[in-house]
Amino acid sequence: MDQSTFLLKSLEEMPQAWRGAVVAIGNFDGMHEGHQAVLAAAEAxxxxxxxxxxxLTFEPHPRSFFAPQTPLFRLTPAVLKASVAAAHGISGMLVARFDAAFAETEAEDFVRSVLVxxxxxxxxxTGYDFHFGHRRKGTPEFLKRQGVLNxxxxxxxxxxGDEAGAISSSRIREALGEGRVEEARELLGWDWSLVGRVVEGDRRGRDLGFPTANMVLDPACALAHGIYAVRYTRPDGSVHDGVASFGRRPTFDDGAPRLETFIFDFDGDLYGEMGLVSLIGWIRGEEKFGSVDALVERMNVDAEEARKILAARPLHDLDRKIAAAWPEAERQAEEAGLA
Incomplete structure (x- = not known):
């Protein structure tokens, strides 16, 4: 399937051409190796x-619906799920809005009204641990019986899984929360990425010789505060190397967490654009420096370290496909009110 033909639609807007398709169902938060095994089985x-x-997936994540008071570190909101799916050659993604009415739907009714x-x-x-319907009564065994009946x-x-157990979104969240981006990549099969809109900052980075693209992320993002080697994809599909800081800027204001990306060898206006930031390597944790000069000296070291990491890690094929698919997935997500 050509990525350019991929469609992201709400369940209510499903194209008629998709009736009679093979349907992979799940929350797919992470689109990790386990989820990709589901996609591969569906494709076959x-x-x-x-x-x-x-x-067929669900937004918001059911955990966020049932426990809104407990922040959920989402690995792949709709636009990223769609980007990875498109990179795998999937025809499209349907999103069912998970609201109170949907949560009350009995498993039998879901099969009849949606699947049939x-x-x-x-x-x-589906995956071995997928459950659906009111009170999660829709087990894999239930689904098999319904398949025979319908x-x-x-x-x-x-x-x-691997030697440490089943590959799961929880393991990936834990790895990212400790800055172990290489481990997260092994579990995902692709470089974990964040999507955000570039906003006005305090322009302090420009004054220091490191102008950055600033993004305010979901407050539930539990990524470790620190410095990362990254690749940045613009809406035009161009991919740029860079170094990013995620944290509270303790040398200056110790404010709300923000992702600040310095793109190497780039001079342009990114304000208002959406961007995709892919984490390639961990450099160090966030630090408070005694002076601005000390901070700038360390920023130069960080930038050189990021260049070395990136030079040793050329774009893998799946990451290249995700970067190529992301701009159109972002456009469609915004159009569908899912961005």
Whole structure:
């Protein structure tokens, strides 16, 4: 599937051409190696049946709906899920809005109204731990029985893991919370990325010789505060090397966390643009310096270290495809009110 044909739609706006598709269902927060095993199984079945492959996912994340008082560090909001799906050649992604009415839907009603009547699914693929419907009564075994009763096939993908156990979004959150971006990449299969709009800062970086693209992230983002080697993708699809700081700027104001990215060898106006920042390597934790001169000296060292990390890590094929898919996924997410 050509990435340019990928579509991101709400469940209510589903294209008629997707009726009879193979449907991969899940929350897919992280789109990690385990989730990609689900996508691969769905793609294999779709090729056998000569039908499209689509993802059905949920926004907001059900955990955020049921426990709004407990912040959830989202790994892949809709636009990133769509970007990774497009990079894998999936035809499109449907988003079901998870609200009070949806939460009350019985598992049998979900199968009948969504999978059978709306989607006319030929085959459904889920992970081993996926549950759905009111009180999570829709187990993988339940789904298999419903497939027999309603004439659609079902594949349940077994646990995908390594020597430390099952690959999970929780493990990835823990790794990122401690700055272990290389470990997160091993679990994800791609460089974890953040999406944000470039906002006006205090222009302090420009005065220091390091003009930055500043983004205010979701307050629930639990990424470790520190300095990272990064790649920055603009809406035109161009990818640039850089170094980024995520934190509170303790040398100056110790304010609200902000992502500040210095793009190497770039001179342009990014204000108001959306950007994709991919974390490639960890350099150090956030520090408070005794003087501005000491900070600038260390920033120069950080920039050189970032250049070395990036030179040793050329873009992998999947990361290249995600960067290429992101601008269109972002446009469609905004259009659908999901960005």
């Amino acid at each position: 079945e779709a090729q056998h049946l000569s039908v499209p492959t689509i993802i 009547e709306r989607l006319a699914a030929r085959h459904v693929v 004439s659609f096939g079902v594949t349940v993908v077994e646990k995908h």
